[in-house]
Amino acid sequence: MTVSMGSMSERTVRGTLPQRLLRLLSLLQVRREWSGAELTERLGVSARTLRRDVERLRDLDYRVEGTPGTAGGYRLVSGRDLPPLLLDDEEAIAIALALATATEVEDSALRALAKLERVLPARLRPRLAAVAGAASIVPYPDTPAVDPLVLGVLAACRHERAVTDFVYRDRSGGESERRVEPHHLVSHGGHWYLIAYDTDRDDWRTFRLDRLRDPRPTHGRFPLRETPESDPATFLTSRFAQGTYRYTVTITLELSAERVRERLYGPLPGRIEARGTDRCEARISAESLDLTCQYTAALLALGVDSAMEAPPEVADRLGAMAARLADRTGSER
Amino acid sequence: MTVSMGSMSERTVRGTLPQRLLRLLSLLQVRREWSGAELTERLGVSARTLRRDVERLRDLDYRVEGTPGTAGGYRLVSGRDLPPLLLDDEEAIAIALALATATEVEDSALRALAKLERVLPARLRPRLAAVAGAASIVPYPDTPAVDPLVLGVLAACRHERAVTDFVYRDRSGGESERRVEPHHLVSHGGHWYLIAYDTDRDDWRTFRLDRLRDPRPTHGRFPLRETPESDPATFLTSRFAQGTYRYTVTITLELSAERVRERLYGPLPGRIEARGTDRCEARISAESLDLTCQYTAALLALGVDSAMEAPPEVADRLGAMAARLADRTGSER
DNA sequence: TCATCGCGGCCACGATGTGACCGCATCGCT
């Protein structure tokens, strides 16, 4: 269709009107200011038609400002409505990545990611996965990267209440096919978790997204279901309380849990629980000795700890640290 | 224009063709699958026209799949090109926020943010600023939030090499009007920095974005200029070396700088410099005693430190910590 | 002062969008 043989001059193919309007909008989004001549040349239309196109955009409630005079031109400024965003490949990837690694996650971010996932060209998918894999530097260095596309698909499924299949790799490394009703997506401690009702096992389960592969929506829809705990985050925390990793440290702090969270910089691989109004207990559990020691040390540096329970490896490390500190206090100052 | 008095039924106003195509695209982005009837109803056109609209989208290289049969419908799947993203208010804010707080920042992310900033409706701007202010929880709690819009404007200015004016508040609190050539935007240690050539002072300066207000592009353009250090990050680091905050700690570590960075979880408010192949020096400098102590403790927890220099407040804190640790090693285990 | 640019009215012509028909293929349900 749209044969348009003839000129085919330069780069302009003189497509249909909607296409041309999108191209115009796209150009206006890339650069702040364009002269009429530049635009007519790129769009391959007469100046009169360009003016009409601009007028059409204005009718669509997108504010295009024009300034007359020698140094005149057209500019797209913020209007009443948000015009369609016309992104290039790089930008789309950057947005997907930013949304997936966002620390503060709202439902709207998941919806946006779902939209993007739906339309992201196939050729960009491997690239995005690669970038996502390389970008797990922050904020938790040992955090396995979660594929933004997996997150996007799950967000869409959740939004549409679609029963979803996927492949899950449990902690022992075995893979199994699962069928669940995805209810919540939660980012916690640098990991993404799916809270879902497993229809095969007839119970609630949490899944780590970095262990989850190839999610596929099925045609089945599911009704809203009452979560065991009203709050997804609470539910997740109660699950974590069960899970214990290689090194676990428990510290009692003589300060309210809120104040500790305030004064502590960065998130903790573990949890802080109130023990009365001015006391709380922090529990750090991780696979890495370095990480465990560092966060334990950071907590102790608050100077409000009253008791601590730690495995020998951690205690040794910290004991050695204390010894070195004591030495220096005597000698250096 | 576009009077269309008459039916005005339900919600459909039967706008122009480009508008309708955008609405169709928007609908297809919101939900995975739509039946033809739903779409004709919402768009206010006949089924035949809907089919033609779908065909038009396909001609524009957006893959719309249709499935015949009782449970049929239309679906937008990823095609060759990225269709225009049609976002609602919430999603736009979520994306702006995610881009501005992204830890890994590429040029493409800045470009995307600049685009978004250009078109973000005025009514959303205060909301975005408010959300951004509230969302400074992570990853550095004391980090003042940077307004994503400020970042967006500067990214656009930089991209277009536009000389830029803004108001800057220096460390003493005084505000001054600046005119600069914005060359780089760098995120470092939870802060955003603008590296720019100050045309009034005829020298390179770095500006913290959270102290920067009301950036405005001027009409002037600037040429590329050689940065003092080739790498923006290096330049920033060399500036930091000069700047000293309230509490500064220096630690010598008997391990290569690379290994330290690898083993250390989370970024450091300071820098790590090599001192030979198997030795490095870490310098922590911050305004907050809590933060300084926590990161110092984390570094010490690596167990590879051989010397340390710290101000009395920090030394006291850590000394007390060491004492408590020593007590416990005796009593508890 | 003048050239340059954006603005918008007018006109004539051609292109295109539209709804109403049609028969066809595919799918799910009975």
Next chain:
DNA sequence: AGCGATGCGGTCACATCGTGGCCGCGATGA
């Protein structure tokens, strides 16, 4: 197997709309 719902695309007649080429106007900057 058959039926109905659905998507697909062809054709036709009609109305609408887009287009380029004019024109004069007003604002801007050299």
